[in-house]
Amino acid sequence: MNPKSFALFKKDINSELRTRYAINSLAMFIIVTLSVILFSIGNETISQSLTGGLFWVVIFFTSMSGLSRVFVSEEERGTSLTLQLIAAPSTVFTGKLLFNLILVFTMNTVIALLYSALFEAFIIKNFGLFLVSFILGNIGLAFASTIIAAIISKAGAKGTLYPVLSFPILLPLILTSVQLTLFSMDGTSFETAQFELAIVVCYDVIILTVSYMLFDFIWKE
Amino acid sequence: MIWKIFLFLLLCFVSIAGISFPIVEKPEAWYEFPFIKGLEQNAKIIFFHVPTAWLTVIAFFMTAIYSFKYLRKKNLDDDAKAYAAAQLGIIFCILATITGSVWAKFAWGSFWSWDPRQTSIFALLLIYGAWFALRSSIESEEKRATLSSVYAIIAFVTVPFFIFIMPRIMTGLHPGSADDTNAGPVVNFKMNANMQLIFFLSLIGFTILYFWMWRLGYKSLIYRDKLNKQLINQSR
Numbered sequence: 241m242n243p244k245s246f247a248l249f250k251k252d253i254n255s256e257l258r259t260r261y262a263i264n265s266l267a268m269f270i271i272v273t274l275s276v277i278l279f280s281i282g283n284e285t286i287s288q289s290l291t292g293g294l295f296w297v298v299i300f301f302t303s304m305s306g307l308s309r310v311f312v313s314e315e316e317r318g319t320s321l322t323l324q325l326i327a328a329p330s331t332v333f334t335g336k337l338l339f340n341l342i343l344v345f346t347m348n349t350v351i352a353l354l355y356s357a358l359f360e361a362f363i364i365k366n367f368g369l370f371l372v373s374f375i376l377g378n379i380g381l382a383f384a385s386t387i388i389a390a391i392i393s394k395a396g397a398k399g400t401l402y403p404v405l406s407f408p409i410l411l412p413l414i415l416t417s418v419q420l421t422l423f424s425m426d427g428t429s430f431e432t433a434q435f436e437l438a439i440v441v442c443y444d445v446i447i448l449t450v451s452y453m454l455f456d457f458i459w460k461e
Numbered sequence: 462m463i464w465k466i467f468l469f470l471l472l473c474f475v476s477i478a479g480i481s482f483p484i485v486e487k488p489e490a491w492y493e494f495p496f497i498k499g500l501e502q503n504a505k506i507i508f509f510h511v512p513t514a515w516l517t518v519i520a521f522f523m524t525a526i527y528s529f530k531y532l533r534k535k536n537l538d539d540d541a542k543a544y545a546a547a548q549l550g551i552i553f554c555i556l557a558t559i560t561g562s563v564w565a566k567f568a569w570g571s572f573w574s575w576d577p578r579q580t581s582i583f584a585l586l587l588i589y590g591a592w593f594a595l596r597s598s599i600e601s602e603e604k605r606a607t608l609s610s611v612y613a614i615i616a617f618v619t620v621p622f623f624i625f626i627m628p629r630i631m632t633g634l635h636p637g638s639a640d641d642t643n644a645g646p647v648v649n650f651k652m653n654a655n656m657q658l659i660f661f662l663s664l665i666g667f668t669i670l671y672f673w674m675w676r677l678g679y680k681s682l683i684y685r686d687k688l689n690k691q692l693i694n695q696s697r
Binding site: 356387388390393396401404405408409411412415416421439442443446447450451455457458461 | 468483497532549580584587588590591594595604607608610611612614615616618619623626627
């Protein structure tokens with residue numbers, strides 16, 4: 241890996257640890273969405289298949305609250321011009337992607353742990369399948385949200401635009417991931433789920449390729 | 462001029478023929494349609510539903526192509542072409558959704574049942590909506606063109622998942638689903654020759670209509686930009 245992009249990644253981690261803006265907003269958002277769901281359920285028992293879908297609802301809305309920070313913060317501080325001078329676009333993108341990958345994995349692991357503790361109907365029977373689909377889904381989520389974050393940071397950091405633009409792009413990933421989560425809750429084997437897994441892998445590869453190809457145009461704008 | 466009259470006559474013929482030709486058990490005369498089991502009298506909407514859905518995809522494809530062209534050449538005319546294509550695309554997308562859900566009401570029993578095809582047309586509507594939202598949020602012309610081009614291409618590479626992959630692997634009601642025993646669209650083997658003829662005439666007619674409207678659309682956009690620039694220069 242390019243040492244420059246790793247330096248950029250370390251810089252992002254340091255500034256994040258100093259302000260804790262994204263981490264705090266993500267953590268609060270996880271709590272808020274989970275408690276809204278819990279309040280609206282009340283004393284009702286919800287079906288198993290519904291918990292699988294709600295799991296991805298929580299993940300989607302939480303990621304929409306914090307993942308745009310990587311690029312929006314650069315625009316807000318006015319540091320993006322300096323970054324353009326010192327590094328190639330692909331280097332910048334790699335650094336930002338790494339940061340978002342770490343953020344998505346931490347966030348979703350916390351969500352998964354809290355979720356399985358709070359929802360009794362959320363029982364995973366095939367844990368291997370869940371882990372694989374969870375990792376692939378997280379990677380796709382990080383890739384797609386990073387490139388959309390780059391677009392909206394140049395569009396004047398409009399917070400409301402981020403979920404609007406991300407949702408149609410993330411929809412194939414979310415639909416397949418919901419299906420895979422339901423499969424792992426039913427205890428389906430890897431052979432039955434291989435087509436869905438192939439779709440998620442295709443999605444990850446396609447989004448990554450397109451992001452690297454198009455990032456130059458966004459960044460130089 | 463001649464081809465406009467030709468287009469008018471073609472679309473008139475398609476509309477009249479598509480609506481008024483009777484559906485009978487054993488078609489013999491040239492104007493009779495065969496009775497298709499499972500479609501029955503609903504079959505006639507096929508002449509209007511399929512072309513609109515086809516044009517939605519064509520318009521989306523053209524938006525992506527002209528976005529790509531814009532990113533390569535940075536010519537604002539290409540952006541106007543992409544914009545005109547998407548404007549028509551969202552109209553045809555809405556029409557396809559409406560005709561599709563009307564057909565669904567009479568064939569499957571409800572207007573909307575989240576069949577994979579319905580999900581995919583809904584996703585296309587969302588993509589068009591998000592694209593226009595992105596465009597309206599940016600003031601600068603070049604910036605708007607670049608960012609919306611990038612978004613159009615990103616959306617374009619995810620669309621095959623909706624249109625080609627998911628409807629075919631998921632079980633659903635639309636022809637071409639995973640559990641479809643017909644193994645393909647109705648067009649190939651259940652229609653008789655004259656129904657096929659009118660179907661393809663309708664497809665051709667609507668496609669010509671689309672390209673005509675698209676040319677008008679992008680030309681008026683380009684002329685408007687030119688006039689605006691002239692006005693600005695004059696006022697200096």
